[in-house]
Amino acid sequence: MTQDAAISVLGAGSYGTALAIALARNGHRTLLWSHRPEQVATLAAERCNKVFLPDAVFPDSLIPEASLERVVKASRDLLLVVPSHVFADVLKQLKPFLRKDSRLAWATKGLDPASGQLLQQVAREILGERIPLAVLSGPTFAKELAMGLPTAISLASTDAKFAKELADLLHCGRSFRVYLNDDMVGLQLGGAVKNVIAIGAGLADGLGFGANARTALITRGLVELQRLGVALGAEQETFMGMAGLGDLVLTCTDNQSRNRRFGLALGQGKSVDTAMAEIGQVVEGYRNAAEVHQLAGRHRVEMPICEQVYQVLYEGKNAKEAALALLSRDRKAE
Numbered sequence: 001m002t003q004d005a006a007i008s009v010l011g012a013g014s015y016g017t018a019l020a021i022a023l024a025r026n027g028h029r030t031l032l033w034s035h036r037p038e039q040v041a042t043l044a045a046e047r048c049n050k051v052f053l054p055d056a057v058f059p060d061s062l063i064p065e066a067s068l069e070r071v072v073k074a075s076r077d078l079l080l081v082v083p084s085h086v087f088a089d090v091l092k093q094l095k096p097f098l099r100k101d102s103r104l105a106w107a108t109k110g111l112d113p114a115s116g117q118l119l120q121q122v123a124r125e126i127l128g129e130r131i132p133l134a135v136l137s138g139p140t141f142a143k144e145l146a147m148g149l150p151t152a153i154s155l156a157s158t159d160a161k162f163a164k165e166l167a168d169l170l171h172c173g174r175s176f177r178v179y180l181n182d183d184m185v186g187l188q189l190g191g192a193v194k195n196v197i198a199i200g201a202g203l204a205d206g207l208g209f210g211a212n213a214r215t216a217l218i219t220r221g222l223v224e225l226q227r228l229g230v231a232l233g234a235e236q237e238t239f240m241g242m243a244g245l246g247d248l249v250l251t252c253t254d255n256q257s258r259n260r261r262f263g264l265a266l267g268q269g270k271s272v273d274t275a276m277a278e279i280g281q282v283v284e285g286y287r288n289a290a291e292v293h294q295l296a297g298r299h300r301v302e303m304p305i306c307e308q309v310y311q312v313l314y315e316g317k318n319a320k321e322a323a324l325a326l327l328s329r330d331r332k333a334e
C-alpha cells in the first residue's frame with residue numbers, strides 16, 4: 001500500500017504532470033495517477049513524462065501510481081486534471097474510494113459535454129453537497145510550469161480552509177504565485193470560454209489577418225466572457241484577472257496553445273480531423289464551442305465571436321465568411 005501523500009494528482013497528461021512536478025518540487029509527497037498502468041510503469045522507470053514534458057525530471061517526492069483506489073485513499077486532497085469530457089466519468093470511478101475527509105480540486109478547463117453545466121455542478125451531482133470543492137484557473141502552459149518558469153494562477157473554493165491549504169501546497173515564492181479568489185463560477189467560465197476565443201484568434205491568424213484583428217478578438221472576447229459570466233452569477237472583475245484577461249491573452253497569442261494552433265490550422269484550410277490529429281493532445285475548445293453555444297442560448301447572452309467559431313466548427317461555415325459576418329455586424333457603442 002502506498003504511504004500517505006500530501007496530495008494526489010489524477011490525470012498524467014501534460015498539465016497533470018506539470019502540476020504534480022510543481023507540488024513535488026515544493027517538497028510535498030505527491031502521487032500522480034494515470035488510467036493506463038503501462039504509462040505509470042514508464043513514468044516510474046524514466047522519472048520523466050517523455051511524451052509531454054521531456055525536459056522536466058521528476059523530483060524524488062513525485063510517485064507515479066496505477067491504482068485509483070490507492071491514490072484516492074492515500075491523500076485527503078485530490079487534484080483532478082483530466083480533460084473535461086471524461087471529468088464526470090473519473091468522478092464516478094473514484095467516488096467509492098473517497099475518504100470521509102476527502103477534498104476535491106480540479107484544473108480541468110471546460111464544461112460538461114453532456115449538459116453544458118459547470119464542472120462544479122457535475123461534481124456536486126456525483127459527489128454530493130458535503131465534499132469541499134476548489135478550482136484552479138489561469139494562464140499556465142504546462143511546459144513552462146514544469147520547467148519552474150515564473151507562473152501565476154487563481155484558486156477559488158467552496159471552503160476557505162481548503163483554499164488556503166491548497167494554495168500553501170502549490171505556492172512557491174520563487175516561481176508559482178497563487179492568488180485566492182472567491183468566484184468559482186467566474187474561474188470556471190474563464191477557463192472554458194478562452195479556449196473558444198483562442199480558436200477564433202488562431203483562425204484569424206491562419207487567414208493571414210494581423211495583430212489588429214487578433215487584439216480586437218481578445219478585447220471583444222473578454223466582453224463576451226463578462227456578459228456570460230454576469231448572467232451566470234460570476235463577478236465581473238474576476239474576468240480582469242488571471243482566469244479572464246490573463247488566460248485569454250496567453251492562449252490567443254502564443255503557439256504553445258493547442259486551441260490557438262487548432263484555429264490556425266483550420267484558418268489555413270485544414271480539416272477539423274487533420275488539425276486535431278496534428279496536435280495529438282486535448283483541444284478543449286472544440287467541445288467548449290458547442291457547450292458555450294448551448295449555454296449562451298439558454299441564458300440569452302449575445303456572444304458573436306463564440307457563435308462564429310461554433311458555426312465554423314459545427315456548421316461547415318467558411319472561416320472567411322465567419323470573419324465577414326463579425327465585421328459586417330451593425331455598428332454599436334463599445
Ligand SMILES: NC(=O)C1=CN([C@@H]2O[C@H](COP(=O)(O)OP(=O)(O)OC[C@H]3O[C@@H](n4cnc5c(N)ncnc54)[C@H](OP(=O)(O)O)[C@@H]3O)[C@@H](O)[C@H]2O)C=CC1
Nearest residue numbers: 012013014015016035082083086108109140141142281282
Ligand atoms: N496543458 C496545459 O498547458 C494546460 C491544460 N489545462 C487543462 O488541463 C486539462 C487536461 O489537459 P492536458 O493535461 O493538457 O491534456 P493532455 O492532452 O496533455 O493529456 C490528457 C490526458 O488525459 C488522459 N485521459 C484521457 N481519458 C482519460 C480517462 N478516462 N481517465 C483518466 N485520464 C484520461 C490522457 O490519457 P491517454 O493518453 O491515455 O488518453 C492524457 O494523459 C484540460 O482540461 C486542459 O484544458 C489547463 C491549463 C494548462
Ligand SMILES: O=C(CO)COP(=O)(O)O
Nearest residue numbers: 138139140141257258259
Ligand atoms: O489553458 C491553457 C493555458 O492556460 C492551455 O491552453 P491550450 O489548452 O489551448 O493549450
